[in-house]
Amino acid sequence: MDSVRITKIIRDNALYQCLECGKCSAACPRMLAGKEYSPRLLAQKLISERDDEAFIESSVWECLTCSLCQERCPSGVDISRVILEMRALLAAEKGLKGYRAHDGALHSWMRMMTSPDLKQNRLGWVSPDLKTAQKGRVAYFSGCAPYFDVFFAHLQVDTLTIARDSVRLLNFLDIEPVLLKNERCCGHDLLWAGDRENFETLCRLNYEEFKSAGIEEIIVSCPECYTMLGTHMPEVIPGFDIKVTLLLDLLQKEVRKGGKAFRPLETTATFQDPCRLGRMSGCYEAPRFLLGQIPGLVLREMENSGRGAICCGNSGFINCDAYSKNIQVQRLREVSATGAQLLVTACPKCMIHLSCAMRDPARNEKVEVNIRDLTSILARGIEWTG
């Protein structure tokens, strides 16, 4: 392994500040699910025992990248970033190693999107009631939603409903977004799987697509796309000058201005904080504020929520295993314990992973609960008042 680069990764992400207190390992959902897994030990090996390559490799690839360890770290070590950069380093030296869920089908289509000549048919989901513009300065980024909708149809995860409801909400705010015919995957799963080269290609192609359509602002509903377009894409594209807005932030701002209200929804709900929304983008308040605006809806927090929310079990579609399933079932038990009738999430991936655990035919225990995306709940009942 390239020792000089590892030292740089350690320096850049404050890993030398590690106190070896072990809070990261004690908080790690993988560890709590019974796997022998320790971010603290990885830090120690990276700093002082680099010849234990087997240990370092397996630890780097098996992380869920949920950032809970980072949240608990008293020294502010950016562990997720260490994992991200170590994966890119290891992938370049030894090839892509993480076990890819669904045999890598998702990563395959994401890589196919790096072909510049691609002419996608991705807008079949746009129903006639949605108002969209051919030209304009604001675009809505639907990412991989059309693809997930096909691939996960058997889980009844309707990711396109999220896209349609997002456009409905934008229409309500008098925004007619441009829907780009050839936007590509944001590259989240490729980047976190260590495939930096193809991630950068996707970034460049997406940026060209935005620029050639004259887009100045991109609105995204998916937290993963938000971190990619908002944080990682500017690192790849010098002079990145497009504003990236999270739909939830926009809605919170607009609702606060007044004049808008939601129709009542008599239910008890609980909220799953997606790691990319909460811990990576710092957005905890907007979803709770918006849910609080719905009359009749009672929000009951889970035992671990907000900053301490537990991962939905998987990220970037790598390393899904029995421990991931265990984490998901624990999470669903927390949902049942709140007595909520509805599980609300804000990331399509949380919805996919938790639905997958709910519908596991091999499980006797009933952990099924009605799960919906926040955008769908908001779009069903927003109206003007006064």
Next chain:
Amino acid sequence: MKRPNLLAICCNWSPWTCLNAAGRTNTQLPPNLRIIRVMCIGRINQALILKAFEYGADGVILLECRDEDCRYGPGPAVGHSNVQLVRSLLDLLGIDQQRLVECRFEAHEKDRMAAELWAFAGRIEAMGANPAKPRQEREAV
């Protein structure tokens, strides 16, 4: 354009018997066709078919047994549902769905198999290169 890259994924039983018979009788098959033998088409999942396209295939054909001939049970039915799903994904990617086909054979149908493979090769050649080519393949053209 150079000759298209064709991939046949062939079940070990009836279709492979056809291929063997074709070989014994010196029946000409498309020279740009690569053949992968698997024990059953039911083993091939969506990821493996997608991977063929990701690695630069211009067309993929699944050679299957008929439903009632499958040695393992649901092989051809699984193959069929995988093909349907991958075709929907190819359509989203803007790749012609006809680039992925499945064909079912009985063990004695070597002539029909040769004819189907030539027809498949002709159709793909007429369509031209697959628009979703990986970088290394694009540069070689």
